[in-house]
Amino acid sequence: xxxxPYLTALTTYFSYGLLFAFGQFRDFFRKLFDWFTSSNxxxxxxxxxGLEDFYIRRLYLRIQDCFGRxxxxxxxxxxxxxxxxxxxNNKTLKRTTKISRCLNLGSYNYLGFxxxxxxxxxxxxxxxxxxSPSTCSSRVDGGTTxxxxxxxxxxxNFVRKPAAIVFGMGYVTNSAILPVLMGKGSLIISDSLxxxxxxxxxxxxxxxxxxxxxxxxxxxxxxxxxxxxxGQPRTHRPWKxxxxxxxxxxxxEGELCKLPEIVAICKQYKAYTYLDEAHSIGxxxxxxxxxxxxxxxxxxxVDIMMGTFTKSFGSCGGYIAGSxxxxxxxxxxxxxxxxxxxxxxxxxQQIISSIKVILGEDGSNRGAQKLAQIRENSNFFRSELQKxxxxxxxxxxxxxxxxxxxxxxxxPAFSRECLKQxxxxxxxxFPATPLLLARARICISASHSREDLIKALQVIxxxxxxxxxxxxxxxxQKQQQEGKAVKFx
Amino acid sequence: xxxxxxxxxxxxSAIDWVKLVLDAPSARAVVFGFHIGGHLFVEVFLLVVIxxxxxxxxxxxxxxxxxxxxxxxxxxxxxxxxxIPSLNEDLLHEPPVLESAAGPHxxxxxxxxxxxxxxxxxxxxxxxxxxxxxxxxxxxxxxxSCGPRxxxxxxxxxxxxxxxxxxxxxxxxSILYSYGLSTMFSAIPAFSKKGDxxxxxxxxxxxxxxxxxxxxxxxxxxKHNDMDSLRNTLENITSKYKRVKNLRRYIVVxxxxxxxxQIAPLDEIIKLKEKxxxxxxxxxxxxxxxxxxxxxxxxxxxxxxxxKLDIITAAMGHALAxxxxxxxxxxxxxxxxxxxxxxxxxxASLPPYLASAAITAIDILEENPNLLTKLKNNIAxxxxxxxxxxGFTIASNPESPIVYLRLEKSTGSAKDDLRxxxxxxxxxxxxxxxxxxxxxxxxxxKCRLPLGIRxxxxxxxxxxxxxxxxxxxxxxxxxxxxxxx
Numbered sequence: 001x002x003x004x005p006y007l008t009a010l011t012t013y014f015s016y017g018l019l020f021a022f023g024q025f026r027d028f029f030r031k032l033f034d035w036f037t038s039s040n041x042x043x044x045x046x047x048x049x050g051l052e053d054f055y056i057r058r059l060y061l062r063i064q065d066c067f068g069r070x071x072x073x074x075x076x077x078x079x080x081x082x083x084x085x086x087x088x089n090n091k092t093l094k095r096t097t098k099i100s101r102c103l104n105l106g107s108y109n110y111l112g113f114x115x116x117x118x119x120x121x122x123x124x125x126x127x128x129x130x131x132s133p134s135t136c137s138s139r140v141d142g143g144t145t146x147x148x149x150x151x152x153x154x155x156x157n158f159v160r161k162p163a164a165i166v167f168g169m170g171y172v173t174n175s176a177i178l179p180v181l182m183g184k185g186s187l188i189i190s191d192s193l194x195x196x197x198x199x200x201x202x203x204x205x206x207x208x209x210x211x212x213x214x215x216x217x218x219x220x221x222x223x224x225x226x227x228x229x230x231g232q233p234r235t236h237r238p239w240k241x242x243x244x245x246x247x248x249x250x251x252x253e254g255e256l257c258k259l260p261e262i263v264a265i266c267k268q269y270k271a272y273t274y275l276d277e278a279h280s281i282g283x284x285x286x287x288x289x290x291x292x293x294x295x296x297x298x299x300x301x302v303d304i305m306m307g308t309f310t311k312s313f314g315s316c317g318g319y320i321a322g323s324x325x326x327x328x329x330x331x332x333x334x335x336x337x338x339x340x341x342x343x344x345x346x347x348x349q350q351i352i353s354s355i356k357v358i359l360g361e362d363g364s365n366r367g368a369q370k371l372a373q374i375r376e377n378s379n380f381f382r383s384e385l386q387k388x389x390x391x392x393x394x395x396x397x398x399x400x401x402x403x404x405x406x407x408x409x410x411x412p413a414f415s416r417e418c419l420k421q422x423x424x425x426x427x428x429x430f431p432a433t434p435l436l437l438a439r440a441r442i443c444i445s446a447s448h449s450r451e452d453l454i455k456a457l458q459v460i461x462x463x464x465x466x467x468x469x470x471x472x473x474x475x476x477q478k479q480q481q482e483g484k485a486v487k488f489x
Numbered sequence: 490x491x492x493x494x495x496x497x498x499x500x501x502s503a504i505d506w507v508k509l510v511l512d513a514p515s516a517r518a519v520v521f522g523f524h525i526g527g528h529l530f531v532e533v534f535l536l537v538v539i540x541x542x543x544x545x546x547x548x549x550x551x552x553x554x555x556x557x558x559x560x561x562x563x564x565x566x567x568x569x570x571x572x573i574p575s576l577n578e579d580l581l582h583e584p585p586v587l588e589s590a591a592g593p594h595x596x597x598x599x600x601x602x603x604x605x606x607x608x609x610x611x612x613x614x615x616x617x618x619x620x621x622x623x624x625x626x627x628x629x630x631x632x633x634s635c636g637p638r639x640x641x642x643x644x645x646x647x648x649x650x651x652x653x654x655x656x657x658x659x660x661x662x663s664i665l666y667s668y669g670l671s672t673m674f675s676a677i678p679a680f681s682k683k684g685d686x687x688x689x690x691x692x693x694x695x696x697x698x699x700x701x702x703x704x705x706x707x708x709x710x711x712k713h714n715d716m717d718s719l720r721n722t723l724e725n726i727t728s729k730y731k732r733v734k735n736l737r738r739y740i741v742v743x744x745x746x747x748x749x750x751q752i753a754p755l756d757e758i759i760k761l762k763e764k765x766x767x768x769x770x771x772x773x774x775x776x777x778x779x780x781x782x783x784x785x786x787x788x789x790x791x792x793x794x795x796x797k798l799d800i801i802t803a804a805m806g807h808a809l810a811x812x813x814x815x816x817x818x819x820x821x822x823x824x825x826x827x828x829x830x831x832x833x834x835x836x837a838s839l840p841p842y843l844a845s846a847a848i849t850a851i852d853i854l855e856e857n858p859n860l861l862t863k864l865k866n867n868i869a870x871x872x873x874x875x876x877x878x879x880g881f882t883i884a885s886n887p888e889s890p891i892v893y894l895r896l897e898k899s900t901g902s903a904k905d906d907l908r909x910x911x912x913x914x915x916x917x918x919x920x921x922x923x924x925x926x927x928x929x930x931x932x933x934x935k936c937r938l939p940l941g942i943r944x945x946x947x948x949x950x951x952x953x954x955x956x957x958x959x960x961x962x963x964x965x966x967x968x969x970x971x972x973x974x
Contacts, residue, residue, distance in 0.1 A: 044766055045737045047680060047799070048825045056828050068638055068827070072645040074631040082645060095648065107635040107642070108837075114635045116628055124632060125624050132614040133623050133846045134812050135591040135607060137945075141926040142595070142606030145587040168812060169668035171836035176670075179699075179933055181572060196835040204703055228567050229560045241569040270569050303572060310837035315633045316667065329573040335695040335931040339747075340670035341806030345590075346623070347840060350632040426640040431828070432835075441640075 002393060002437055004406060005471065012406045012436050019408060023058030055430070059408070064090050066415040066427055072099060075107035076115035077447040081424055102419065103456055105442045106426040110283040110399050111370045112447030113314030113354045119362045120314075120353040124346045131345035139331075143342030151348045152319075158355050159281065159289060159307070160299045161321035163328075167336045168343040170278060170308030173318030175201035176336035177306070178274075180329075182207040185232060185240040189223055189271070191215065193250055198276060202245070208233065214253075217261035220244065224269045242271040243304075248280030248291035252433055252441065254394025254401045256280075259291055263301045272303040282312025283399050288358045288371050294397065312358075315350040317343045374399055374446035381444055381453055388461050389470035393439075402428070402439040403460075403469065410467050411438050417463040423456050582911065585918065590615050593949035595924070602922040603954045605944040610779050610890045611860045612949025613810035613850055622849040626842040634838040638827075642838035650844040654815050657851050658785055658795050663817035664826050667839040669804025672814030673772055674700035675832030676802055679825065680770075681706045681739055686730070688722050688767065689741040690714065692748045692938050695931060697741060697772060713749065713938060716757045723765040738767040739799075744776035744787035748928065748938045750885025750893035752776075755791040768799040778808030779890050784854050784861050790888075808854075811846035813839040864890060864948040867955060871946055874959025880970025884941060893928075894962070895941040896970075903930070906940050913965050914942060921961035 004012075048056075060067075065084060073080040081102045084093040107114060127147065137143040148166070156164035167173045178201030182188055186207045190198060193214045202209050210227060213219040224242070231238045244266050246257045259275070266273045277290045285293030290307070292299050299305065304322050309315040320330060331337055358367040378399045385392045391404040405411055405427065415427045429438040444453075464470050512527045555563070588596040591607040592614040613619055626646065636642030647665055654663040666672040677700030681687055685706040689697065692713040701708045709726065712718035719740070730736065740762060742753045753771075762769050773786045781789025786803070788795045795801065800822055804814045816826060826833055854860065871892055875883060878894070885893035900906055910927040917923045928943050930936065944958065 044768065045735055047737065047768070047822065049682070049737070052829060053825070056825065060828055067640070068643045069641060070643045070645050070648055071641055074629065075635045075641060076631075079641070081641075095645070104641065106640050109635045114631045114633060116631055120632075121627065125627055128623050128627065128842075129620055130590065132590040132592070132810065133619065133843060134614070134806055134810050135587070136609040136614060136806055136810055137591055137607040140584045140929055142585070142587060142591050142604055142924060144584050145589075145591070149586060169671060169836060171832055172668055172671050175674075175699075180931075186570075196831050200703060200831055204699055225560050225564060229555055229563045238567055239569070241572065243572075269564055270567065272569075272572050308837070310633050310635065313633070314631055314635060316837060316840050325576055326573055328576060333932045335699070335933055336670060338929050338931045339695050340668065341804070341812055344812050344840070344843060346627065346842065347632055424641060428640075 002404065004404075004436060008406050008471070009436065012408070015408050016435065019059055023054060026058065027054070061091055062089075063412040063415075065093060066412050069419075069424070070095060074115040075104055075109055076112070077104055077109075077445055077449070077452055078102065079104045079107075079424070081419070100419075100422060102422045102424040103448075103452055104424055104445070105456055106424050107445070108279065108311035108443055109314065109445045109447065110279075110312045110374055110443070111288070111314070111354070111358070112445050113312070113350070113357075115314075115447070117314075117354070117357070119357050119364075119366075120350055123353045124349045127349035128346040133344055133346060135342050135345070137341065138339055139337050139342045145342075145345060147345050147348050147352075148342055151343070151352055154352050154355055155319045156321055158359070159277075159305055159319075159321045160292075161305055161323075163324045163326075164319050164321040165327050165330050165334070165337065166317055166319045166343055166348070168317050168340060168347075170310055170316075170318035171197040172336045172340065173306055173308070173320060174198050174276065175204060176334055177304075177320055177330065178202055178207075179205040180334050181205075181304070182241070182243060185237070187227055187239045187242045188245060189220065189227070189242060190245045191247065191250075193253060194245060194247060195251065195276065195278065198245055198247075215246075215250070215255055215258055217258055217265055220262060221265050221269075224265065224271060228269060242269070243274050244271050245274040245276065248275060248277040248307075249284070249398050249400060251279050251400060252402065252428060252439070254398045254441075256284075256295070256395040256398055257291055259295045259297050259302075263297055267301065273301070274304040275302045275306065277305065277307035278318075279311055279400060281307035282354075282358060283374060284397055286371070288312070288367070309347070309351045313351045313354040315347045315354070317347060317351070370446040374444065377446065377448050377453060378444045380450075381442065381457070384453075384457050385442075385460070387474065388457075388464065389472040389474040390460075390464060391469075391471045399444040400441065401444070402441045403464075404471065405438045405440055405467075405469055406436065408438060410469060413467045414440050414463060414469065417466060418459060421459045421463070423459045425460075585924065593947050593951075593954065597918070597924065600922055602918065602924045603950070603958060604924045605946070605958060606924050606926045607947070608775065608807035608890075608945045609810055609947045609949065610775075610808040610864055610945070611784075611810070611850075611854060612863075612947045613808075613853065614949075616810070616853060618853055619810065619846055619849050622845045623842045626845040630841040632842065633840050636838070637836060638833060638838045644838070644841045644844070646841045646844040646848070647838060650848050651815070653848045653851055655817055657855070658788075658801070658817055660795050660801070660817045661820045662823040663815050664823045664830075664833065665839050665844065666814040666816065666832055667812075667836055668832075669774065669806045669812065669814040670696045671832035671836065672802045672804060672816060673697045674703060675830040676800060676816050676826060677701060677739075677741070677770065678704040679830040680800065680822075681737060685737040685739070686726060687739045687741055688719065688726065690743065690746070690753070692746050692751070692936055693741060693743055693772070694747045694936070695934050697743070698935055701741070714746070714751045714753060716754060716761070719758070720761055723761055723767065727765055738765075739770050740767045741770045741772075743772045743774070744780065745774075745886070745889050745891060747775060747891070748936050750889040750891040750943070752780075752790075752886040752889055753787065755787050755793055759791075759793055759797055770800045770802070771798050772802050774802075774804040774814075775807055775889075775891060777803040778850075778854055779861070779864065780888065782861070783858060784808070805843075805847050805850075809847050809850040811843045811850060813843055813847070860948045864946065867948060867950050868892065868946050870952060870955045871944065871959060874956055875962065878959075878963050879967040881942075881966055884939075890946045892944040892946060893941050894944070895939050899939060903940060909969065910940060910942055913962075913969050916965045916969070917958075917961050920965070921957065923958045923961045925958070925962070
């Protein structure tokens with residue numbers, strides 16, 4: 001729940017209203033000119049339609065340079081951002097050969113495995129030479145190598161589940177697993193801010209979907225009671241099965257899931273739990289085992305554990321961990337296992353090696369150091385930002401910290417000004433967040449040094465003053481004017 | 490007689506009396522020259538009654554929501570189904586585990602086998618140039634990209650790779666996806682929404698099926714690779730939907746069908762598309778780098794310029810021997826996906842070393858056109874070798890690198906068919922060290938084309954490999970299926 005001040009809400013609405021009005025105005029003239037130059041559609045309906053297209057053309061393209069900035073080095077603590085220029089008002093951007101070395105506050109490089117690593121990289125290259133970059137085959141055909149089996153064992157052991165199955169892409173993991181497990185007559189209860197891959201997977205399953213208020217166990221209980229009592233719509237038959245889907249760390253909010261409460265409720269109402277640890281696995285917990293370890297939840301109580309390797313492990317792909325029977329069943333039915341090419345062997349090796357480093361099986365204590373570092377970095381950075389008066393959301397220990405911007409004009413302003421001073425930040429707007437709740441998102445890495453963070457804080461503070469996003473007075477007294485706030489989900 | 494007369498008399502006098510009473514107050518009342526009779530009082534009275542009744546709430550049974558105790562009981566009583574159905578015997582088959590790269594020859598259980606299970610059409614697995622470009626990319630960029638394309642996950646090799654693909658195919662632009670399977674199921678919903686019409690082949694693979702489902706469009710299937718059926722379907726739709734001009738209409742086909750090895754007759758499709766004004770989405774996963782004189786895919790095979798097609802997608806996990814997928818087309822089509830395609834926006838980008846591998850693979854293909862000749866010769870050689878095989882027909886197109894063996898006589902159930910085919914594949918592997926696979930179907934797959942044995946031919950196979958495979962398949966098929974026929 002984010003509280004947006006009345007005045008800010010008003011100005012934000014006004015800004016979008018203005019952008020919309022001007023966009024429509026320009027579209028009107030565009031249509032007029034197009035009418036003279038005769039349409040080239042020849043009986044086809046236009047391929048891009050409606051508001052979505054309007055949003056892209058009239059809003060997104062104007063600030064396009066803040067997104068998709070190409071880099072030409074590994075996404076480590078510092079990276080090289082390629083400079084771009086535009087000759088047509090940002091409609092197209094051209095790369096130049098100029099680069100600027102920037103501090104990276106955007107990549108999901110939580111443990112610093114993104115860059116070449118003394119332990120992982122030699123092993124990855126060795127695997128590449130042995131197995132080539134791809135198997136060109138699905139797991140059930142000729143795509144299972146010794147390495148794939150080793151990876152699955154390693155992951156199952158790491159997340160403390162009896163078995164695991166891996167896929168070559170995190171998004172596909174969610175969107176191809178849910179249709180296998182759920183179907184007509186079953187119910188999916190999903191957190192309102194779950195990731196798009198879960199939403200698409202749930203839609204693809206054909207099951208009924210209900211949403212509960214973001215991270216609110218009491219509302220989850222309410223929904224569960226109501227749904228179990230009422231049964232399926234119209235027929236009122238009892239639900240076949242119910243699964244509750246939550247994420248470990250919400251990537252746009254930086255909030256930790258209230259897992260202990262949610263698991264207790266699911267247990268009480270016999271619903272299955274599906275935990276997506278895309279951002280939390282490897283990043284939080286004493287030994288990096290994710291939110292279960294951090295919040296003291298027994299992994300046996302979570303029926304399906306999902307996670308990705310893109311973030312903390314610096315690789316690609318995703319996994320599902322669960323009971324031996326579950327995994328066996330998935331290996332027989334899941335389309336991503338049956339049809340998609342298996343995960344690239346070097347990427348698999350990267351995961352195995354990085355897990356070994358995290359667990360200290362490489363014979364050093366680098367893993368433990370990294371975990372301590374990211375925790376310390378995150379908590380330091382968050383508390384400093386809060387002290388400066390930024391509206392930072394999310395929980396302690398989470399390496400993701402969004403700073404609220406709200407007004408659309410502040411999105412490019414914040415992003416461009418930070419980049420000018422060699423700090424690369426991510427700004428997020430619609431469609432990844434609700435229209436009003438645009439934000440900048442900082443992702444802290446274990447590879448950031450204290451000096452890096454202090455530099456970043458200085459720049460952000462300066463830009464924050466310039467752009468006017470310090471919505472709270474600076475320390476020592478931080479007052480939240482609750483009476484003057486409109487609540488948004 | 491007397492009685493009735495008395496009654497009649499009595500009634501008459503009573504009516505008169507009532508009339509008198511009713512008329513009495515207004516006996517002389519005349520409004521605007523109009524006599525006001527007693528019936529008016531009755532009517533006004535009735536009106537009042539009606540209005541009174543109308544103003545009353547209709548009767549509703551009292552609402553009695555469930556009490557907390559009742560809900561508690563219901564919750565206690567509810568027993569969910571297990572998360573997964575109980576596993577049965579059929580699920581015991583484990584795929585063979587490879588102990589080396591999945592090249593034309595690989596090692597299974599310590600034994601070298603000839604691999605027909607990998608779609609390594611150009612034999613690029615293990616190619617030194619490919620490995621070199623990957624390892625230098627790994628040293629420079631690390632393994633993963635650690636972010637989606639929008640948020641610093643765009644690495645210069647991604648842009649180079651997109652430009653390289655577009656240049657190779659002669660299209661305006663292209664867009665990279667991080668997984669082959671997600672390419673189609675993200676691209677379709679980006680362009681087709683509720684209300685739009687999609688005509689698709691019934692044999693399309695699951696990635697496309699899922700995309701069609703997620704788009705929520707009206708989907709009509711036509712008979713597998715049957716152009717008459719396609720024409721009829723298009724005709725029906727055009728006449729059925731009056732507002733068809735305002736709807737976006739698509740034909741979705743695969744260039745080489747993964748589920749049958751058939752090649753889509755693109756020339757016919759283009760004619761039909763232009764006649765009925767449909768856009769075409771073509772999946773070139775198994776034809777990119779295979780068909781056409783220089784490997785540019787189905788468009789080159791039929792001599793159709795690539796810009797006649799609106800959207801072309803392909804997985805790079807086949808001929809290019811890397812991973813990921815791409816979509817190519819006009820600049821507008823590509824730009825639209827950069828913000829509207831969920832698998833692109835919401836997913837981490839392709840690991841950079843796989844993008845460099847794709848660039849190198851296209852370079853290799855351009856420099857070595859003989860790879861394609863080699864592949865074509867190999868396909869022809871396998872066809873020759875397999876001719877006259879007992880109990881099987883070759884269902885695939887003679888130019889397809891997927892050689893698809895279908896049972897001549899199905900046992901009647903897909904399950905038994907699969908068991909039979911798997912038995913053959915297992916024996917071929919065990920007895921002659923030839924690794925072939927059956928086509929497997931997920932329970933979610935709506936494709937109902939017959940199952941079969943699939944052989945992925947590679948340019949890396951030698952003539953003796955192909956001979957050995959066909960000999961072995963013929964031998965085992967005769968042993969296993971000889972009795973059936």
